[in-house]
Amino acid sequence: MSYVKGLKCRECGRLYPKEAIYVCEYCFGSLEADYDYDNIRKNISREKIAKGPRSLWRYRDLLPIDGEPTVGLSSGFTPFFRAKNLAKKLGLDELYIKDDAASHLTWSFKDRVVSVALSKAREFGFDTVACASTGNLANSVAAHAAQAGFKCFIFIPSDLEVAKIIGTLVYAPKLVAVKGNYDDVNRLCAEIAARYKWAFVNINIRPYYAEGSKTFGFEIAEQLGWKTPDHVVIPAASGSLLTKIWKSFQEFEKLGLLNEKVKSKLHCAQPLGCSPIARAILEKSEVIRPEKPNTIAKSLAIGNPADGYYARDAVFQSGGWAAQVTDNEVIEGIKLLAETEGVFTETAGGVTLAAAQKLIQQGKIKRNESVVLAITGNGLKTQEAIQKSVGEPTVIEPNVSSFEERVMGSYNKAKVKT
């Protein structure tokens, strides 16, 4: 049972059939799944969702597959918890973490989009899947392709973090490292996609793939007790996640699933070395100017963001704002989240936390308002970024006196100081 009528151009509204296509032939706008909300409304309820599987498939009625899901059955429904220690540090009363660092199979929110994309690719009858990726998507496509028995081609920029490369190679896809940045990889893939009959998850499967990100927002609303927070701080690369979280809140409201109207302000978090969307928001610019990325937050290093305009519009519609953060602030953000809440996030998460701090300082987020931080990936994948900033272990001889001297000696001294 599917509620998807077809695909619709986000720019000019032209309708297309449900096929592996992604761009409007007339205006080059991207295509999006077009749902029959009237029918969904008749069939969806909080009770039905709550009884569903503990995975993103509990929101299946709002996902663009026709049959039963076949890939990524364990993805989604990640931890959501109140972060009291961090709240105290930041001077907030009510702070929550949505933690996709704990996502199954591959520890990033990309498991959500890939579950939907590969389930759809199977419905279309593809035997090969592919993607262009800054790393997390590579890991997720490779893992799910291995699990589901697809042939798999992955394209990445050649300078990615070691863990993201090894975390892809272990699933034995054909991994292609392109000498260039992500935007180069993406351009090349768009051209390659035209030559081969593959399911390129972020190209010809994009209208389906992108919908998977909505589940991040659905879960926030459900886990918060069927309401949305005052603020969500979201990292942006292509801008798709932010756009889809906004859409997810709108859909829940439209379908009568929320206790109150959506009041959330969505904030866009980007690293200073690559922030075309944040810049456009801060400058209230009509145009999103592409950039040449230079940041340790490689998963956000997209200089030419495909959903930049939609993300900017969602931020403005919601009354949100944006913040740009330096590489040092990213590192401090990663450490602060770990030290206060025990969550080890990747660089994108550091960007999110550091951006939240700026928005609090600027008064965009106020003490008594509820805030959710979108933590989208796992710190074990980007260890290089903080390697020099987390200190070193204290090395001792295997005897007690060495322990007393080198460990407790300095520990007690430090204690006296404080």
Added chain:
Amino acid sequence: MPVKVRIPTPLQKLTRDQAEVNVSAKNVKELLETLEKQYPGIKDRLCDEQGRVRRFVNIYLNEEDIRFLKQEGTTLEDGDEVSIVPAIAGGS
């Protein structure tokens, strides 16, 4: 000055199913006009009512985004390769 232009799938209906076409033009603006002469209708797809390249269309000269060059004024030379690519998703 022949320049090789790679045409994206959605526009190949207009170029009689050719994925690559040769066009003579001094700059990108002229290239768009020449393309229109050879394949009527194509410019409307690529440009908005004001004649500017649509915001979801990326044009690359020898792999470089023309927005980093001189946009529509970017000069073309013999043997250059131009790619027209729709914006696509990804990242994070």
